[in-house]
Amino acid sequence: MDVDDQIFWGDVPVVAFEKPGTTAIFEPAITLIDAYEQILNNINSMTQYNDDAKLKLVGYSSESEAETPERIKEEERILKSHCIYVGEDGDVDWLLKNIDYSGMLDVLKSLHTLIMFCVASPDTTDTTFSTSESSLALRLKMFPFELKAADTKAIFKKGYLRQIEIETRRINLNRKRSFDFTKVDVEIPVNIPSDTQKSVEMAAAMKNSGLFSDKTCIAKSGIDIDPDQEIIQRDLEAENDYNQVLNRSNQVETIVTEREEIK
Secondary structure (H helix, E strand, O other), X not given: OOHHHOOOOOOOOOOOOOOOOOOOOOHHHHHHHHHHHHHHHXXXXXXXXXXXXXXXXXXXXXXXXXXXXXXXXXXXXXXXXXXXXXXXXXXXXXXOOOOOHHHHHHHHHHHHHHHHHHOOOOOOOOHHHHOOOOHHHHHHHHHHHHHHHHHHHHHHHHHHHHHHHHHHHHHHOOOOOOOOHHHOOOOOOOOOOOOHHHHHHHHHHHHHHOOOOHXXXXXXXXXXXXXXHHHHHHHHHHHHHHHHHHHHHHHHHHHHHHHHHHO
């Protein structure tokens, strides 16, 4: 190997991402998705038919031959006219197709529900989903999605750790300081529906039971704070309150002593 081709810092800046499994999230519902799209195309075609509807004139005869420039201009004038005159027993109306969307829309809703079920994703358009007040019910509906999110988090976490490994090894070439990338942890927060009030009430009940530590109760409250730092801050505040009470007590004692000495 030539000197120019050597890797002097023992690594290459490459991160490999691998997808777990072999099935994409949409693959179990491909047939249903095709059916859904076909119905939408049918509705568009039916609507387009009426957009291009023909005007039927009974008792009217054109002097121009069909498909000639004169006939085309005549038809354009008729369509733009406010009044159309026809012969005796004549009539004018549009050739329209009666379209019933209600049945097709019901099928679309059913297909949508089946698609969400097959891809194990929560149907956020479901009325029961948006009106549910129970955080447990929301979490149960979100559970399949959380499983997929866990796989995605694992992939990105691996990538970030690999990036940190490359960077620390490059920094460690300086020899002045040594960093251990294995001590770095990557946290990827996920937005999950929660009921903070009920979580706090449960944490308070856990605290009152005397069975759990302060750190566990704070973590269970669901509030985005560091339990260790919160305990330290709470202890500091309690110590400050104690010192203030002690100082006031000393001040009162000093005043009483001075008054006794004056007497």
